[in-house]
Amino acid sequence: MKIVVIGGTGLIGSKLVKKLGEHGHEAVAAAPSSGVNSLTGEGLADALKGASVVVDVTNSPSWEDAAVLKFFETSTRNLLDYGAAAGVGHHIALSVVGTERLLESGFFRAKLAQESLIKASSIPYTIIRATQFFEFVKPIADLSTEGNKVRLPPVLFQPMAADDVASAIGRVAMSSPVNGTVEIGGPEQFRLDEAVRRDLAARKDPRQVISDPSARYYGIKVSERSLVPNDDARLGETRFEDWLNQSAKQAPKAGRQSA
């Protein structure tokens, strides 16, 4: 089966392409560096020729409100238009758990616009909403840092390994479209401030994490369950503690550098 992964050079995309290849599929990593640009349409017709499945794991280079909306709207329209012309039978896109609860942010308004376009298109689809990746915990800390302090609300948080995200997408790509949304998440729930505290401690990062119910997540006011998936979410296997230990071994000098 030919599966085109748009954003196939990114964190999730590169893991997904590798996994699909290991399962014997023709997995094509499409990205601007390989001459495929979902924003301009460049290279899309050729890349999608003979494709059964398209997986969209792109991200916008800019998260500024207007830029990110333009990216996800234009890119998604192009993928759906070129996909329909090529006879693609399954369009899969990666979105975020709780998107409709996070609309104070332009990024999530753009993700919701992406989801709406997919739902309205003629191509059978599956939207996969994932919780935050373990790899994203440190960037969350960086964005909430003032001086030596990281202020975060103690809301529920159920992050997952990027590797498990890619495995879950791979399983969806090898299955029939659900024409709906599936949620995926990590195997354990934490409090957001606690998870960030553990991440920084594992990196020997000296910043102090302060639990502050009035602090925002990415500039967004969140409540107890804003970030966690429904009870029927498919859960990854990797535990945060194991991933932290593994990452610490791989990058013993990881410190305060930005994401």
Ligand SMILES: NC(=O)c1ccc[n+]([C@@H]2O[C@H](COP(=O)([O-])OP(=O)(O)OC[C@H]3O[C@@H](n4cnc5c(N)ncnc54)[C@H](OP(=O)(O)O)[C@@H]3O)[C@@H](O)[C@H]2O)c1
């Ligand atoms: N971070 C989280 O915790 C989280 C949680 C749930 C869902 N998600 C979603 O997961 C998705 C993927 O995230 P990621 O971290 O894997 O992203 P990433 O590492 O930033 O990768 C983004 C990919 O998009 C490609 N891309 C950018 N502009 C493009 C264009 N015009 N045409 C085609 N490809 C383009 C990039 O190509 P180049 O390599 O050439 O730049 C790269 O391959 C995002 O949509 C995000 O919303 C993230």
